[in-house]
Amino acid sequence: MLAVPVFSGVSSILKKQDRTIVVGSENFTESIILGYLYQDMIESNTDIHVEERFNLNGSPLAFAALERGDIDMFTDYTGIASGVLLKLPMETDTEKVYQEVKTLMDQKHNVFVSEPLGFSNEYVISASP
Template identity: 45%
Template structure:
């Protein structure tokens, strides 16, 4: 009684709603960690690359090498956001002794503050390191099957062995359209393509059996696709 609508919103409604809001954020964040493993399908790397490479090669150790850290990351995110959820829950709504709850909240705030500073430092140093290497980096892509990954790594190893250029491996991107699109947009600088695929899929010619004609046509006309 006696509060303005803004005071009702900030002092009553939002504090009461915050635990529910943070519970939704918590669920969404943990779900997002799991879904991020799917980024491997578009060459974004991450732990999903280990999982799906292990599935393709029937390598259980490689699958676990990606799945276990992803699970630990999800649990860590859940724990941290759970602390935030407790911090935003009004003390009057929490069970237990009030003095103990206030003491625990102080410890939780200190822990979250230290974690926030650590994460900020990691992101800062990572961005600085990435910025320093941008001028001497080449991105090499590949399609999402074994032969293409081998070819992509061969080219990357050759560049690293013969030059001082750093190679950003963007392997297992997907099919022809994904790789060609990444090349057009500048997300990668090169990838290995097959003359027959370029002839039919990229230049839109009907299939023929004359390999020399296919090669010469692709060599002269491939730039039309870009």
């Protein structure tokens, strides 16, 4: 699963009079750290103020907040977006999953999915015989 930022209505964000973006995060450390990184990156490189809405209780809640306009962006994994949010069948080809998520989020939800962040979260199980 690749980590990707998910944005809603990027062009409308840039046209806002108050120049504020609301960054959301889920309620686990990695997501919160990414939220702070985006806040710092946006405020350091633009005149846009960032309001934080961190510790949202999972992907479905964060995505619902995005669709309602309560947040403008959050970071999620393509596997979660594919299986949980879009209800797609399981797929092991990460590039195919990414392309499907990117396309369907745009077509069905008018949501922009960026390029992957460059790290993935793949679990393995180790056991002794």
